[in-house]
Amino acid sequence: MRALTWHGKHDVRVETVDDPEIVNPRDAIIRITSTAICGSDLHLYDGYIPTMQKGDILGHEFMGEVIEVGSGSTLKKGQRVVVPFTISCGNCFHCGKHQYSACDNGLPADNQDIAQSIYGHPMAGLFGYSHMTGGYAGGQAEYVRVPFSDVGPIVIPDGVDDDKVLFLSDILPTGWMAAENAEIEPGDTVAVWGCGPVGLFAVQSAFLMGAERVIAIDHFPRRLELARQFGAETINYEESKTYDALMEMTGGIGPDACIDSVGLEAHGAFADNIWDQIKVSTFMGTDRAHSIRQAILACRKGGRVSMPAVYGGFVDKFPLGAFMQKGLTLKTGQTHVQHYMPALLNAIMEDKIDTTFLISHRMPLEDAAEGYRMFHDKQNEVTKIVLKPGMQPAAA
Amino acid sequence: MEEIQSRGDDAPLSTAKHGDTAGRASETLAEAKGDSLVGKTVTIDRPREELYSFWRDVGNLPHFMENVVAVEPLDDRRSRWEVKAPGGTTVGWISVITEDKPGELIAWASEEGADVPNSGRVEFRDAPDGRGTWVTATILYDPPAGIVGKVIAKIFQREPAIQARRDLRRFKQLMETGEVATAARNRREYEEEQQ
Ligand SMILES: NC(=O)c1ccc[n+]([C@@H]2O[C@H](COP(=O)([O-])OP(=O)(O)OC[C@H]3O[C@@H](n4cnc5c(N)ncnc54)[C@H](O)[C@@H]3O)[C@@H](O)[C@H]2O)c1
Ligand SMILES: [Zn+2]
Ligand SMILES: [Zn+2]
Numbered sequence: 176m177r178a179l180t181w182h183g184k185h186d187v188r189v190e191t192v193d194d195p196e197i198v199n200p201r202d203a204i205i206r207i208t209s210t211a212i213c214g215s216d217l218h219l220y221d222g223y224i225p226t227m228q229k230g231d232i233l234g235h236e237f238m239g240e241v242i243e244v245g246s247g248s249t250l251k252k253g254q255r256v257v258v259p260f261t262i263s264c265g266n267c268f269h270c271g272k273h274q275y276s277a278c279d280n281g282l283p284a285d286n287q288d289i290a291q292s293i294y295g296h297p298m299a300g301l302f303g304y305s306h307m308t309g310g311y312a313g314g315q316a317e318y319v320r321v322p323f324s325d326v327g328p329i330v331i332p333d334g335v336d337d338d339k340v341l342f343l344s345d346i347l348p349t350g351w352m353a354a355e356n357a358e359i360e361p362g363d364t365v366a367v368w369g370c371g372p373v374g375l376f377a378v379q380s381a382f383l384m385g386a387e388r389v390i391a392i393d394h395f396p397r398r399l400e401l402a403r404q405f406g407a408e409t410i411n412y413e414e415s416k417t418y419d420a421l422m423e424m425t426g427g428i429g430p431d432a433c434i435d436s437v438g439l440e441a442h443g444a445f446a447d448n449i450w451d452q453i454k455v456s457t458f459m460g461t462d463r464a465h466s467i468r469q470a471i472l473a474c475r476k477g478g479r480v481s482m483p484a485v486y487g488g489f490v491d492k493f494p495l496g497a498f499m500q501k502g503l504t505l506k507t508g509q510t511h512v513q514h515y516m517p518a519l520l521n522a523i524m525e526d527k528i529d530t531t532f533l534i535s536h537r538m539p540l541e542d543a544a545e546g547y548r549m550f551h552d553k554q555n556e557v558t559k560i561v562l563k564p565g566m567q568p569a570a571a
Numbered sequence: 572m573e574e575i576q577s578r579g580d581d582a583p584l585s586t587a588k589h590g591d592t593a594g595r596a597s598e599t600l601a602e603a604k605g606d607s608l609v610g611k612t613v614t615i616d617r618p619r620e621e622l623y624s625f626w627r628d629v630g631n632l633p634h635f636m637e638n639v640v641a642v643e644p645l646d647d648r649r650s651r652w653e654v655k656a657p658g659g660t661t662v663g664w665i666s667v668i669t670e671d672k673p674g675e676l677i678a679w680a681s682e683e684g685a686d687v688p689n690s691g692r693v694e695f696r697d698a699p700d701g702r703g704t705w706v707t708a709t710i711l712y713d714p715p716a717g718i719v720g721k722v723i724a725k726i727f728q729r730e731p732a733i734q735a736r737r738d739l740r741r742f743k744q745l746m747e748t749g750e751v752a753t754a755a756r757n758r759r760e761y762e763e764e765q766q
Pocket of ligand 3 (some may be wrong): 263264265266267268269277278279281282499
């Protein structure tokens with residue numbers, strides 16, 4: 176089959192590789208019909224994520240048609256499914272509590288060592304995201320092997336377009352869980368740092384959960400415009416001082432809830448952090464956790480901070496004093512995708528949520544390397560690229 | 572576990588910072604073989620009896636013990652073990668069950684002439700709050716000396732703690748999910764992993 180493979184910094188290629196097969200009883204093989212490039216993929220592209228190997232297939236946001244099932248799968252050939260980016264067993268204590276991203280059994284036993292040493296515990300597996308998260312082949316390919324296919328994938332009714340449901344795989348549940356973690360109360364003012372896909376879906380979700388005002392912060396005009404279309408007020412942090420603006424816009428109270436959907440990755444500091452820890456010898460902090468620091472300082476006393484943004488390691492100059500003195504609450508975590516999918520699919524079917532606005536480009540899988548280049552170089556215009564393995568290349 | 576907590580706190584012996592842990596651990600074994608100690612506990616969300624039965628049926632052990640090629644039952648208590656060694660070779664011994672409490676514990680020791688003398692026990696206790704079972708494996712082993720020993724030590728001296736930890740994780744996966752997680756893309760890769 177054809178697949179987008181990683182070879183090093185700024186070097187991804189569409190190559191012919193072996194087809195995937197059923198290996199374990201609960202597996203299914205999916206023929207991919209749509210697969211997105213995620214902001215997180217850019218950090219692999221930039222070479223910041225350790226434990227990548229040449230030839231690794233990328234992609235963790237995908238959907239397609241079931242073409243083969245193992246004896247333990249509950250899927251049927253021909254069904255269309257969206258697959259969660261987290262690989263979770265559905266049987267362990269954490270899956271039982273719907274804390275799917277904390278699954279005990281998603282990672283191969285050997286790969287659990289890295290997470291255990293860095294985080295104290297192994298986490299769920301992830302598709303196409305380095306060997307630290309399991310070394311599973313991703314979905315920017317024609318086909319993919321999906322483990323635990325009886326718990327992860329959600330079946331999509333016929334007649335619903337791929338573009339409407341693809342983001343159930345990651346960013347829509349992530350934005351939703353971010354808003355849920357902000358414990359929004361009617362009348363609240365919610366501030367959202369970062370207007371990438373996660374931030375934009377958090378804006379949308381916050382309004383659905385009853386926020387009275389949402390203030391969105393970024394520096395890309397196009398992304399701020401999208402936030403404004405959902406009814407958010409905006410702060411362009413290159414033109415205004417974020418803390419001062421938030422205070423003036425809330426009469427000095429500060430936002431009741433703050434959502435950090437920027438994260439270290441957005442600043443490319445993930446790698447330094449991870450390596451610092453793997454080496455453990457040096458506890459050199461980095462000074463890049465800007466958005467979470469700002470969120471804590473701006474948040475009103477007794478308010479809530481929600482952090483969907485991914486942090487990999489240690490953070491220096493974390494305002495623990497402000498956090499304690501103001502009595503804030505912080506909630507975070509990798510998204511428990513499986514938990515949110517059914518309700519969000521319903522919301523999409525009932526037209527309460529529309530995610531198609533985000534897609535700025537559609538292209539064939541064959542052009543994936545060019546897609547990475549565009550996404551990397553033009554963050555303002557390129558909000559989301561969806562790769563379609565079946566699509567004909569545009570005539571040159 | 573109580574027996575081996577003869578220290579100033581309630582933490583298991585395998586977590587001790589000082590002292591002759593292997594010596595003290597061997598007091599809990601019918602027969603002590605070796606002076607290196609590995610101890611590890613994992614919670615498995617299945618009933619005690621089920622886990623005990625699976626383990627007691629020793630032919631099952633290679634399903635989750637990565638280095639073990641085969642365990643062949645000889646009679647009710649004795650079994651022949653064949654274990655991978657570097658360079659495509661194997662080492663072996665006959666293992667005898669020295670203590671057996673259904674649903675609670677299994678203890679074993681290798682017979683005279685083992686390539687790698689070893690003994691150990693696995694205990695099954697109810698985890699609190701209906702969370703399944705705490706499975707604790709305690710293994711003592713005696714890495715062989717000499718040139719052969721050096722090679723064998725690669726798996727038995729440097730790695731046994733890692734090996735035990737990973738084997739217990741695979742046991743947990745198999746019992747909780749019915750399979751052992753793998754990132755292999757296809758059966759050929761899977762078979763290469765098993766080598
Ligand atoms: N928790 C999860 O399971 C999960 C899932 C998906 C993504 N994520 C994480 O969520 C975060 C956002 O993902 P995304 O795909 O939307 O990323 P993205 O890179 O597309 O968006 C981040 C946005 O933040 C903006 N930004 C950068 N610095 C800022 C600052 N100081 N203040 C305000 N805005 C700033 C950038 O301009 C960009 O538009 C990432 O950290 C990503 O890894 C988490
Ligand atoms: Zn993603
Ligand atoms: Zn699980």
